[in-house]
Amino acid sequence: MFSKNFDSKHEAKHCPxxxxxxxxxxxxxxxxxxxxxxxxxxxxxHIWQLYDECLCQICLSELETIVTPLKSHQLWQSLG
Structure with a gap:
């Protein structure tokens, strides 16, 4: 749980x-x-196609390590 000391302009969210x-x-x-x-x-x-809300930093990092290599692999397969 977050303390109430964060800027009121920021928003507590749950990653979808x-x-x-x-x-x-x-x-x-x-x-x-x-x-x-x-x-x-x-x-x-990929993120914009699946999610309507912000994702947490952990998920953004995870998806970058998964999606980019996957898309690159698919591109190479389509060229070969």
Whole structure:
């Protein structure tokens, strides 16, 4: 559970993928944890197709390690 000391402009959310609670700072994106994760265009597209809400930093990182190699593998198979 989060303390009440976080900025009232931030929002406590539950990740729709893993259900972890996290603080969304979309109103100050430069300070948001998600800005620390670099997503490939393929991963960003995958996330936007499946989820309507923000994901936690852990899930964003996990999906980047899963989706990008998978899409690259599929591309190579289609070329061969």
């Amino acid at each position: 993928r893993c259900q972890r609670q996290f603080i969304c700072k979309a109103n100050r994106i430069h300070r948001c944890d998600c800005s620390n994760v670099r997503l490939s265009p393929e991963t960003s597209e």
